[in-house]
Amino acid sequence: MNKVYFQEKFEERHIGPSTDETAEMLGALGLESLDQLMDETVPAQIRTNASLRLPDAWSETAYLQRMRTIAERNRVFKSYIGQGYYDVILPSVIQRNVLENPGWYTQYTPYQAEIAQGRLQALLNFQTAVIDLTGMEIANASLLDEATAAAEAMFMQYGLRKNKAADTYFVSENIFPQTLDVLRTRAHSYGIKLLVGDVQQVPDTDVIFGVLVQYPAGDGSVTDYKGLVDQLHGRNISVCAVADLLSLTLLAAPGEWGADVVVGSTQRFGIPMGFGGPHAAYFATKDAYKRNIPGRIIGVTVDASGEYALRMALQTREQHIRRDKASSNICTAQALLAIMAGFYAAYHGPEGLKRIAERIHGLANLLDGALQHLGYTQYNGTYFDTLRVELGELAGPLRAEALNNEINLHYDGTIAGIAIDETTTYKDIEALVRVFAKLKGKTLDEADLAARAERIVPAIPEAVQRTSDYLTHPVFNSYHSEHEMLRYIKSLEAKDLSLCHSMIPLGSCTMKLNATTEMVPLTWPEFGNIHPFAPTDQVGGYMQLIGELDTWLSEITGLTKVSFQPNSGAQGEYAGLMVIRAYHESRGDTHRNVVLIPASAHGTNPASASMAGMNVVVVKCDERGNIDVDDLRAKAEAHAADLAALMVTYPSTHGVFEEPIIEICEIIHRNGGQVYMDGANMNAQVGFTNPGFIGADVCHLNLHKTFCIPHGGGGPGMGPIGVAAHLVPFLPNHQVVPVSGTDGISAVSAAPWGSASILVISHAYIAMMGAKGLANATRYAILNANYIKTRLESHYPVLYAGANGRCAHELILDCRAFKAVGIEVGDIAKRLMDYGFHAPTVSFPVAGTLMVEPTESESKAELDRFCDAMVAIREEIAAVEQGLADRADNLLKGAPHTVAAVSADTWDRPYPRSQAAFPLPFVRSHKFWPTVGRVNDSQGDRMLICACPPISDYETAEA
Incomplete structure (x- = not known):
């Protein structure tokens, strides 16, 4: 091709091995071409032998230009729809240094705790905030969304019921419809009967095992549930509250009025609506139910030196181990969003969160007074942020006038719901009042509105006003300036290994390049600030993106x-x-x-x-x-x-x-x-x-x-x-x-x-790779895996291979024989940390093995570093086998080695410090230090602590 017409291909940035490296790798496999490798690996009878019918690949620059035109088809109106989704202000220090930072978004689930201490601490902060605000004793490290969290609560209540014949779950009729929708799905599959009605009139029958209420209710009203809960407990009926976490800075915590489970969303803690997600749900309950709580729990323990350390607690509840006996099928939490929500709570602190909530409530109160002054009926006598205004015959005209002013409200027949949020300003209230006034043939009286702002009367009954403290831990009272928050975020980031440092060769998990260009549109307001229930004619960009992705993925899957x-x-x-x-x-x-x-x-x-x-x-x-x-x-x-x-x-x-x-x-x-x-x-x-x-x-x-x-x-x-x-x-x-x-x-x-908002990432990947690029990605994923197999199979048995001796995109290294000299597969995982690598998948799908998947994104140089590390570890195991290294005190059993241990004044281990810390030359120039020694899992499970240590611990330390 004439160089004048040359356009750089994204696939050349995405795929790791260069042309020369590809030739070297094929030579190591005894092959002439990638096509020969594919012929030996993918059975002929399943080959489609047809190219994917996808658009030509876009360059990165061209794609972003095209995505701009798609984004512009989304019309960002001022949203007061509410219903569980609210506009927010994501602090820039969190957006730039967490959401847009591959040091945070490319990490894997923290199974290897020693190289995940920063993320674990951030998730512990999240759990602590949830525990404090809900008034419960234990919380997990996030679930998928509010509705599925409610469904998980229903399952837990069902499993804990005292009367095993009870099969009915009573759900308040005043909950968000999407939550009821998901409850219906989950209840159907388990044979649970749903009874929907007025929670003040729960039937007197022994078939009801649990009740679910929303707080504030789906219509925005606030109810004192204490008497109801006491009465239900007397009938051995458990209670779940779906609670707005931000409102709990002003409202009495559900734990204080007796709820057994509290679930909800942390979307209001700085997470954009994103047309529905992702957002981190939360799940909090009593300590007695810690073995039944779904999802993951971060717990406090100690390392081999007795120092403070964190890890995922109760991992044996994970479905990979329990399989059909699992208490939940949640394999993916919303860790990144939970981390952001936890930082949001730390940045604002208890007083900052309360000010935000008071401001929301005050503006709602101001609007309430103004609308009633205009002659409208507002049904909610008590509320936190949501009003319900009767429109009568003005319903149609009001909707049209609101749209003319780029305002979205929630409509239920002749009633308009208005949910105030963190982004709402006094000017916004003026704009709303003007719309409602116009329908009455009136104009905004600015002086009257200003006067009303001076005499706000809270619409929260005294019985449900919060009087207890929350977020008292130092982490929520130390980082309120941007400089301090930046340093705190970076201090935690430095404790975590991510794809920024090295390949993460996890089998089954495909830790591949998340290209920057794919991530860029994610933070555009045209994608982030869209309510999932916005009118269809306002979301043309999302509909185009979803439609194209549907077409492309259908083509790719043949479905x-x-x-x-x-x-x-x-x-x-x-x-x-x-x-x-x-x-x-x-x-x-x-x-x-x-x-x-x-x-x-x-x-x-x-x-x-x-x-x-x-x-x-x-x-x-x-x-x-x-x-x-x-x-x-x-x-x-x-x-x-x-x-x-x-x-x-x-x-x-x-x-x-x-x-x-x-x-x-x-x-x-x-x-x-x-x-x-x-x-x-x-x-x-x-x-x-x-x-x-x-x-x-x-x-x-x-x-x-x-x-x-x-x-x-x-x-x-x-x-x-x-x-x-x-x-x-x-x-x-x-x-x-x-x-x-x-x-x-x-x-x-x-x-x-x-x-929906993260669909832009996959859309970008497919669009920029094109049909040829995607096929090449498959070729190189298989090449990289077989190259590792070729390099390591003389050192570690490879368990399975195809008819021609080839693996697909991943392989399993058998480490079971090393048990004969006391070396477990977990020891290899910990020793890999000293070489700067995250372990492959440990003991899955076969106990005592490592499953390795390099992906197409890794270069030969990186693959060689990993293979060199694995070969060196095999030599360290050989030293134990030959009696040259102590069976109980050796490089693997002592791993990982922290900077504190290696730099200590005394060193009583039977191997050199240099070999512990810098086992190969490349490690010395690119060292990642685990921040804790080997974590004590069993102690953490025996003494589960899933919140930040109390202030008294800090006071004792200072003394």
């Missing part, structure tokens, strides 16, 4: 249509199974409830099947890790009358393209079932094969894996599902904004399109 509502991978699994269930029910096959799941499957698969109310039957795997087709056939035929689905991961969880996959799908279909494909390993399929071609009916996609949404330290994620044509009518619908047909299942997440 017909995609639902973006599921906001995590596990949520996608659950949604897919519920769609399959609805399909069977529509055909009268209500008895089909058996799901076949291979023994090698992701732990979320059986957990999701259980949550969908289905029975799990495990299918054997052979000695090569493949599905035992004979066992699958026998079980499919044995359960043919009740077979609902097969859940299969492809390539397999063992990192192999199983050749009989098409036959496997046909067996399921012959026996009346549907095929659900777990899309966790889609990074090895794109451009070469697809679920639809193979025979799958449903596939969820982890956009935070294959399609480049960052992991964010354990969330956000997205798990949209693609379905074949016959399942399209059953895709998730939404009570507020219909997004599916009348046969669609009820909602699985709070927002119509899930965490």
Whole structure:
């Protein structure tokens, strides 16, 4: 091509190995070309042999220009819709240094605590803020959204009920409709009966096990629930409160009036609406229920030196271990958003948060008085931020006039709901009053409004006014200047290893490049400041983006249509199974409830099947890790009358393209079932094969894996599902904004399109890569994995491979033999920290192994550094095997080595300090220091502390 027409390709920035490195890697594999590698790796019978029908790749500059035109189709009106979503002010110091900082958004879930202390502390701050504001004893480190958190509370209350015959959950009729929608979905799958009504009139029957109320209520009114809760407790009925966290700076904490569980959203703590997400939900309850609480809990413990340390507590509750016995199928929290919310609470502190809440309430009060003065009826006698104004025959004209002034209200028949938020100003109140005055043929009396502002009378009854302290810990009272907050954020960031430092070779998790250009539009107000229930004609940009992404992902998966509502991978699994269930029910096959799941499957698969109310039957795997087709056939035929689905991961969880996959799908279909494909390993399929071609009916996609949404330290994620044509009518619908047909299942997440704002990331990735770039990404993901296999298989046995000895995009290193000399796979994980690497996936899917996935984004140089580290660790193990190193006191058992330990005045270990800290030359020039020694997990579980230490501990330390 003439150089005049040359345009730089984004794929050359995304894919790690250079042309020369590619040749060297292929040479190491004994191959001539990437095509030869693909022929040896991907079975011919599953190859589509057709290029993806996608638009030509855009350059980064051109894409951002195009995205600007898309963004401009979103009209950012002033939103007073409320209903669980509010405009906010995200402090710039948090936006720039957390949300826009890859040092925070490219981290992995903090399973390796020693190199995640900063993130763990930030999440502990979040938990502490939730505990303080709700008045509860324990909180988790976030859930997906408010509605699904309420559903998780219902499950917990159901599991804890004293009367096991009780099967009815009473839900206040005055809750947000999206919450009720999700409750209906979850209740249906478990056989729980929902009874919706006036909570002051809960029927006197022993079949009710729990009650859910909203505080403030869905219409904005504030009720004193103490007497009701006392009465319900007397009947052995537990109570969940869905509470607005910001309002709890002024309202009595639910824990103070007896709630057993408190859930809600922390969106108001500086997180943009983003057309529905992502936002961090919270879940708080009593300490007695700590073994039942869903999601993750950050706990305080000590390290090997007895120093303060943090880690994820009670990890054995995770679904990867408990599988179909899991208490929840939540694998993706909203860690990044929880971290931001925690920093927001620390930046403002208790007084700052209270001022924000008082200002919101004061402006609502001012508007209330002005509207009543104009002759309008306002129904809420008590409220925090929301008014309900009767419009009567003025309903139509008022809506039109509001839109003319770029104002969105919430309309319920002839009633207008107005929710005041943090961004509302006195000028905004003037604008609202003008609109309402005009409909009455009047004008704004500025003097009267100003006078009313001087005599605000709170509309919160004394009985529910907060009198207790909150956020008393030093962390919420020390960083109120931007300089101090900046330093605090950076001090925590420095304690965490992320993709900024080195590759994170986690099998199944696909920690690939999250390109800066993909992230840029995320913070544009045209995407961030849009309410999920905004009128359709105001969200043309989002509709275009979602429509294009639907078309592209349908093409990539070979399926017909995609639902973006599921906001995590596990949520996608659950949604897919519920769609399959609805399909069977529509055909009268209500008895089909058996799901076949291979023994090698992701732990979320059986957990999701259980949550969908289905029975799990495990299918054997052979000695090569493949599905035992004979066992699958026998079980499919044995359960043919009740077979609902097969859940299969492809390539397999063992990192192999199983050749009989098409036959496997046909067996399921012959026996009346549907095929659900777990899309966790889609990074090895794109451009070469697809679920639809193979025979799958449903596939969820982890956009935070294959399609480049960052992991964010354990969330956000997205798990949209693609379905074949016959399942399209059953895709998730939404009570507020219909997004599916009348046969669609009820909602699985709070927002119509899930965490819509982060869809811009995957949209950018596909648009800039194009069909050829995406196919090359698959080629290089497989090349990189096989290069590591070639370099390491003489040092560590590789468990599984395909027919030609190739792995797919990941591989499993067998470390079980080292137990003979006392070395556990966890010791290797900790020692890797000294080399500056996060460990591969530990003991999954096979105990005592490491599952490695390098992705296409890593260069040969980085792959070599990782392989050099693994080879060096193998030599350290060999020293133990040969008796040259002590079995109990060696480099692996002593890892990780902190700067405090290495620089101490005394050193009593039987190996040199230099070998502990700088085991290879490259480490010395690029050292990442773990900030704590090996964390004591068992002590933390025995003495679970999930909040910041109390002030008394600080006072003792100072004394």
